[in-house]
Amino acid sequence: MSAPADCDVLVIGGGPAGHGAALTAAAAGRRTVLVERDHSVGGSCVARGTIPSKTLRETALALVGFRKRSGGIFEVPLREDLQVASLMVRLDQVIGAYQAALADQLTRAGVTRVHGRARFTGPGSVELVGVRGARTPIAAGHIVIATGSRPRTPPEVPVDHTHILDSDSILSLTYLPRSLTVLGAGVIASEYASIFAALGVQVTMIDKGERPLGFLDPELTDRFVAAFTASGGRYLGTSSIGSVAWDGEQVVTTLAGGGVIRSDKLLCALGRIANLDGLGIEAAGLTPTARGLVAVDARMRTAVPTISAAGDVVGPPALASTSLDQGRRAVCHALGMDTGVPPELIPLGIYAIPEMSQVGLTEAEAITRHGSAMVARVPFHDIARGWISANQDGFLKLVTDGRGRRLLGVQVIGEGAAEIVSVGQMALIGGHDIDLFVANTFNFPTLAEAYRVAALDLVARRPA
Numbered sequence: 001m002s003a004p005a006d007c008d009v010l011v012i013g014g015g016p017a018g019h020g021a022a023l024t025a026a027a028a029g030r031r032t033v034l035v036e037r038d039h040s041v042g043g044s045c046v047a048r049g050t051i052p053s054k055t056l057r058e059t060a061l062a063l064v065g066f067r068k069r070s071g072g073i074f075e076v077p078l079r080e081d082l083q084v085a086s087l088m089v090r091l092d093q094v095i096g097a098y099q100a101a102l103a104d105q106l107t108r109a110g111v112t113r114v115h116g117r118a119r120f121t122g123p124g125s126v127e128l129v130g131v132r133g134a135r136t137p138i139a140a141g142h143i144v145i146a147t148g149s150r151p152r153t154p155p156e157v158p159v160d161h162t163h164i165l166d167s168d169s170i171l172s173l174t175y176l177p178r179s180l181t182v183l184g185a186g187v188i189a190s191e192y193a194s195i196f197a198a199l200g201v202q203v204t205m206i207d208k209g210e211r212p213l214g215f216l217d218p219e220l221t222d223r224f225v226a227a228f229t230a231s232g233g234r235y236l237g238t239s240s241i242g243s244v245a246w247d248g249e250q251v252v253t254t255l256a257g258g259g260v261i262r263s264d265k266l267l268c269a270l271g272r273i274a275n276l277d278g279l280g281i282e283a284a285g286l287t288p289t290a291r292g293l294v295a296v297d298a299r300m301r302t303a304v305p306t307i308s309a310a311g312d313v314v315g316p317p318a319l320a321s322t323s324l325d326q327g328r329r330a331v332c333h334a335l336g337m338d339t340g341v342p343p344e345l346i347p348l349g350i351y352a353i354p355e356m357s358q359v360g361l362t363e364a365e366a367i368t369r370h371g372s373a374m375v376a377r378v379p380f381h382d383i384a385r386g387w388i389s390a391n392q393d394g395f396l397k398l399v400t401d402g403r404g405r406r407l408l409g410v411q412v413i414g415e416g417a418a419e420i421v422s423v424g425q426m427a428l429i430g431g432h433d434i435d436l437f438v439a440n441t442f443n444f445p446t447l448a449e450a451y452r453v454a455a456l457d458l459v460a461r462r463p464a
């Protein structure tokens, strides 16, 4: 499709952030162009990140679930020569179908899609470089940078994509390794570490942090580490890497404080860097931050009033969900529209095994902000669905004000966490008291029923 000579809103990048921005601009009646350098939209989220890792996870979960639900009657040993690709046989189908669905959403909304690489030529102008090098200038009233990120490789980790891998190359492994060292303890590290551990690989996670996923409620991460350890994994916290090398047989990781870890493979998941190469943001009057990101304010505006940025290119939390929302909000602010839901009520979903999710305030944040808080925890072993689906290790935690009334936050761990957190999210958006959960009837047996049980507990303990 060729680009119109100018447009109201130009979105650079067709990942979740660009998608959210383009749909919002088009819905507001603006002439919207989305430029993407890949053949398909969806970004690294669909091609290399969220979708492939979740597809592998689904197989790992099916194995773990089968073992757990059969009560140990069936053993499902994995073949020694098992190929990783055979654990993701549906992947191409999943990616293709989802990319087509995303493209269809953009077309139906009236977004003009252009295949090409964008490069700034000024604050309101971009040059599109097509497949055969054809250059098309395009001017826009407002531009959203949503070019995403790629794995960061620190100099001490010699990623060779064969033995020492990053999150883009990990799924090109031919065979499941017997052992895997994972550097990092963020979302990508925790997800892959727990997925490979569930598949029977001996996994060692190494990170500077005392616990993984430092932005989550520590109760969730403590439970995650316990589950990871129970599945044969090892978490080495407060540890720094001295060196990493392939010695011809194994990957040798030496810790700065002494200690050596040997493994068949290593995954380096030590953060991401923004895709700014060749984008020429300097021509638009912008300079990357010291960490190579695009700096934005709370309204996703850059230092140039007609340019916003959203998604991984602006840094953490760097999730598909938050990126989509940032793209949406960037355009709302640029066009003077109401943004609706405040960003602090966007949930975080971590698809490790077990799954974790939270929205709103944690207990510690609620106490800091409001002086006091009440908390109710419902283990899934108190919920029929928890037992039926062999999910009894999880729990739901509700955080309210000090009177045990106004819902302030929800934290969940266990399979289904990222789905059932939405019940609490809607209650938070509506500003509801937890009495709503008592007065409401949930389907039975569901994990969502834990909201009612937790609310009943809070009501019973309310101060007089």
Ligand SMILES: Cc1cc2nc3c(=O)[nH]c(=O)nc-3n(C[C@H](O)[C@H](O)[C@H](O)COP(=O)(O)OP(=O)(O)OC[C@H]3O[C@@H](n4cnc5c(N)ncnc54)[C@H](O)[C@@H]3O)c2cc1C
Binding pocket: 012, 013, 014, 015, 016, 017, 018, 035, 036, 037, 038, 042, 043, 044, 045, 046, 048, 049, 050, 051, 053, 054, 116, 117, 118, 119, 146, 147, 148, 149, 167, 188, 191, 275, 278, 279, 310, 311, 312, 313, 318, 319, 320, 321, 322, 323, 349, 350, 351
């Ligand atoms: C292994 C892994 C697992 C993950 N799992 C989850 C998960 O379970 N849940 C979750 O919410 N998030 C997850 N994420 C994070 C999520 O994938 C990212 O946060 C999300 O993709 C960021 O969206 P984005 O639009 O900012 O960038 P991207 O998805 O990277 O899209 C950016 C797009 O911009 C295009 N582009 C770049 N430069 C140019 C240019 N000059 N011109 C034109 N186009 C350009 C790129 O080709 C790309 O398509 C995961 C990430 C990884 C790596």
